[in-house]
Amino acid sequence: MPIPAHYRRLYISFLRLAGAMIFFALVTGILFQESTRKVPIGKVLDPGIHWESVYHLALVHGHVFLIGVLIPVAVLGMLHFSLMVGGKEIKPKTLKWAARLYHIGVGLTVLLMLYKGYHYVLSVRMGQLAFEAIDHSYFGGSHILRAIVYTIAHVSMSVGLGIIAAGVLRGLPKTRDAEA
Numbered sequence: 001m002p003i004p005a006h007y008r009r010l011y012i013s014f015l016r017l018a019g020a021m022i023f024f025a026l027v028t029g030i031l032f033q034e035s036t037r038k039v040p041i042g043k044v045l046d047p048g049i050h051w052e053s054v055y056h057l058a059l060v061h062g063h064v065f066l067i068g069v070l071i072p073v074a075v076l077g078m079l080h081f082s083l084m085v086g087g088k089e090i091k092p093k094t095l096k097w098a099a100r101l102y103h104i105g106v107g108l109t110v111l112l113m114l115y116k117g118y119h120y121v122l123s124v125r126m127g128q129l130a131f132e133a134i135d136h137s138y139f140g141g142s143h144i145l146r147a148i149v150y151t152i153a154h155v156s157m158s159v160g161l162g163i164i165a166a167g168v169l170r171g172l173p174k175t176r177d178a179e180a
Helices: 005-036 047-084 092-125 131-141 143-171 175-179
Strands: none
Touching: 005 047, 005 092, 047 092, 047 143, 092 131, 092 143, 131 143
């Protein structure tokens, strides 16, 4: 079964994303370990405050693996298997836009997570222990800017995935057609 050229481009794009994100996820794990060593625990900070200060940075490693590696590989499998069972091809422009949206969403989401994680860790390292004040100072205290950036990141990622999923589901043969 030949793979359409526009599918090949998407496969390469998502495989590059997954490969790069594997390394980035490993780096974020190391960054988390090294960055949180400087956050004092014990006599200076209670364990609960310590955990709250590093929590957001701790999430980055797993989220990078999920949105940068596992989901793209699952999408590739879904696209390929849909072709194997006789599903219709998704149009080239549709796949191109879906991939662009997903890539933008992943990039923004990862940057936002790193920013938030380091915002909390560095704030605590500088002596700020009021988490409400730390949260309020996030994005310079602009809740509107924060909402806009988070919305762009999550909506672009979700819409990109939704376009691909809808295209696959729409193109799959009906059960009776597949049995014949």
